[in-house]
Amino acid sequence: MSYVIEGRTGPWELVVGLEVHAQVISQSKLFSGASASYGGEPNTHVSLVDAGFPGMLPVINRECVAQAVRTGLGLKARINLESRFDRKNYFYADLPTGYQISQFTHPIVGEGAVEIELADGSIRTIGITRLHLEQDAGKSMHDQDPTRSFIDLNRAGVALMEIVSEPDIRTPEEAGAYLRKLRMILRYLGTCDGNMEEGSMRADVNVSVRKAGEPFRTRCEIKNVNSIRYVMQAIEIEAARQVEIWEGGGSVDQETRLFDPARGETRSLRSKEDAHDYRYFPDPDLLPLVVEEAWVESLGAVLPELPDAKRQRFQSEYGIPRYDAGVLVAEQATADFYETVARGRDPRLAANWVIGDFFGALNRTGRTIQDSPITAEGLGGMLDLITDGTINGKIAKDVFEDMLETGESAAAVVERRGLRQVTDTGAIDAAVQAVLDANQDKLAEYRSGKDKLFGFFVGQVMKAMAGKGNPALVNAALKKVL
Amino acid sequence: MSLDPATVRRIARLARIGIDESDLHALQGELNGILGWIEQLNEVDIDGVEPMVGTGHAALRMRDDVVTDGDARDAVLSNAPDAAGPFYTVPKVVE
Numbered sequence: 001m002s003y004v005i006e007g008r009t010g011p012w013e014l015v016v017g018l019e020v021h022a023q024v025i026s027q028s029k030l031f032s033g034a035s036a037s038y039g040g041e042p043n044t045h046v047s048l049v050d051a052g053f054p055g056m057l058p059v060i061n062r063e064c065v066a067q068a069v070r071t072g073l074g075l076k077a078r079i080n081l082e083s084r085f086d087r088k089n090y091f092y093a094d095l096p097t098g099y100q101i102s103q104f105t106h107p108i109v110g111e112g113a114v115e116i117e118l119a120d121g122s123i124r125t126i127g128i129t130r131l132h133l134e135q136d137a138g139k140s141m142h143d144q145d146p147t148r149s150f151i152d153l154n155r156a157g158v159a160l161m162e163i164v165s166e167p168d169i170r171t172p173e174e175a176g177a178y179l180r181k182l183r184m185i186l187r188y189l190g191t192c193d194g195n196m197e198e199g200s201m202r203a204d205v206n207v208s209v210r211k212a213g214e215p216f217r218t219r220c221e222i223k224n225v226n227s228i229r230y231v232m233q234a235i236e237i238e239a240a241r242q243v244e245i246w247e248g249g250g251s252v253d254q255e256t257r258l259f260d261p262a263r264g265e266t267r268s269l270r271s272k273e274d275a276h277d278y279r280y281f282p283d284p285d286l287l288p289l290v291v292e293e294a295w296v297e298s299l300g301a302v303l304p305e306l307p308d309a310k311r312q313r314f315q316s317e318y319g320i321p322r323y324d325a326g327v328l329v330a331e332q333a334t335a336d337f338y339e340t341v342a343r344g345r346d347p348r349l350a351a352n353w354v355i356g357d358f359f360g361a362l363n364r365t366g367r368t369i370q371d372s373p374i375t376a377e378g379l380g381g382m383l384d385l386i387t388d389g390t391i392n393g394k395i396a397k398d399v400f401e402d403m404l405e406t407g408e409s410a411a412a413v414v415e416r417r418g419l420r421q422v423t424d425t426g427a428i429d430a431a432v433q434a435v436l437d438a439n440q441d442k443l444a445e446y447r448s449g450k451d452k453l454f455g456f457f458v459g460q461v462m463k464a465m466a467g468k469g470n471p472a473l474v475n476a477a478l479k480k481v482l
Numbered sequence: 483m484s485l486d487p488a489t490v491r492r493i494a495r496l497a498r499i500g501i502d503e504s505d506l507h508a509l510q511g512e513l514n515g516i517l518g519w520i521e522q523l524n525e526v527d528i529d530g531v532e533p534m535v536g537t538g539h540a541a542l543r544m545r546d547d548v549v550t551d552g553d554a555r556d557a558v559l560s561n562a563p564d565a566a567g568p569f570y571t572v573p574k575v576v577e
Binding site for chain 2: 026027028032033034035041042043044045046047048049051053059060061062063064065089091092093140141142144145146147148149150151152153277279286287288289290
């Protein structure tokens with residue numbers, strides 16, 4: 001799907017690359033033994049290493065390295081068995097050491113790829129340039145005091161993975177699809193919770209525009225965008241701004257900008273020309289990070305099944321359409337729920353119920369799969385009653401609503417409300433006859449060739465039987481009489 | 483490599499060191515002296531020699547992922563020139 005910005009001088013193409021900062025799931029920090037958990041009392045998850053006290057030395061956390069390797073494998077990327085740490089120097093109040101330990105020249109993970117699917121069904125591959133490990137900074141609060149900023153270092157030193165994409169993204173939609181896919185992969189791997197609202201996943205967006213066939217023009221970096229929707233909006237707005245500048249005869253300056261969703265604009269964040277002069281150099285406190293090939297293989301051997309593989313398996317194993325399979329694997333919990341329902345049952349029927357009625361009910365009641373009153377076993381039990389002819393598909397909808405409200409099993413609901421479907425052909429024939437008697441006019445029309453009325457008669461019979469008639473038997477009985 | 487006065491001024495600003503214009507010339511001389519001394523290393527032929535990043539072939543030692551530290555706010559804040567409750571404070575920084 002192509003996306004062009006129509007300028008006065010003709011169409012412009014969009015070029016976007018994303019840098020995603022993903023907080024690593026671990027117990028303790030990247031280089032200190034302080035807790036990495038969210039939401040502690042201010043400055044309690046801080047060691048003297050994180051606070052930058054003199055003489056303190058960093059010691060790397062093996063699990064954080066493993067998480068980076070797992071993520072690299074999940075992104076089908078090259079794992080660099082030897083990587084290094086550098087100091088990125090800048091002054092800010094929430095960075096007590098005056099430098100961030102990062103990986104500049106030798107990241108732990110090299111080139112990889114993420115496959116994204118767009119609304120029109122097309123598939124694109126977005127290249128991954130690299131993934132490296134680095135420290136998070138602390139948090140500054142500017143609204144507590146008229147003259148001072150308050151600093152909480154709980155987050156300082158928590159491990160981040162910076163995942164850099166190639167400038168392969170050409171539309172806002174692709175940017176959204178890429179972020180969603182990346183988040184899905186991270187969550188499946190259990191390496192980052194992907195929660196953008198809490199800031200455990202943040203995106204820096206590099207945007208430029210060009211005429212078709214041109215090399216890249218100057219890009220701007222929009223920092224710290226914290227939702228997928230904002231990323232897509234920011235790209236659109238920034239691209240339009242750049243087109244305006246180029247067409248007005250000006251030139252775009254390479255700079256860092258901020259997206260203001262309230263005003264719908266991006267604006268310059270750091271005007272100082274030396275904002276990007278980080279004077280990287282190898283951290284003399286840290287030897288090269290060397291990982292064994294065998295260790296990488298052992299991590300790879302126990303990786304969970306990832307979304308793409310799971311979707312393909314759902315299609316082939318359960319015979320469900322690609323779209324349905326994609327919906328079901330969007331979250332691991334959903335995929336597990338579906339598999340429990342589908343196991344030993346009609347997988348298509350299971351998919352229709354899970355995606356349709358069950359998701360609909362969760363949305364309507366504001367619940368999640370974890371606190372749903374209907375369990376996978378419960379829904380499966382209801383499908384069993386459909387399959388063995390105890391209830392028909394229409395009554396099943398009532399049973400489902402009842403289960404949702406009461407939390408009872410399908411069998412209990414059917415028993416309590418007497419919803420067992422009627423398969424007694426005598427009772428069905430009687431209902432058919434009563435309907436025909438009451439609708440002589442329609443019967444005459446039908447006999448004179450208005451075939452469409454068949455549906456009307458089915459409806460009336462079902463209504464007369466309070467929906468409990470076996471649809472196949474009702475159809476057969478009607479056909480016989482008519 | 484030799485530094486001009488503008489570069490010296492820029493390095494000082496990046497390092498947040500205030501210098502007088504009158505010191506600029508002397509600093510330029512000192513920095514260029516240091517750079518010149520280090521540049522003697524360029525005389526060594528290192529073709530085909532792996533970069534040495536430490537003594538021996540030591541690699542980074544890793545620790546287990548357990549919480550062993552923290553919960554020491556008083557110690558962490560002990561050197562803060564100005565603290566407010568549980569926070570460090572600094573002169574207001576807002577971009």
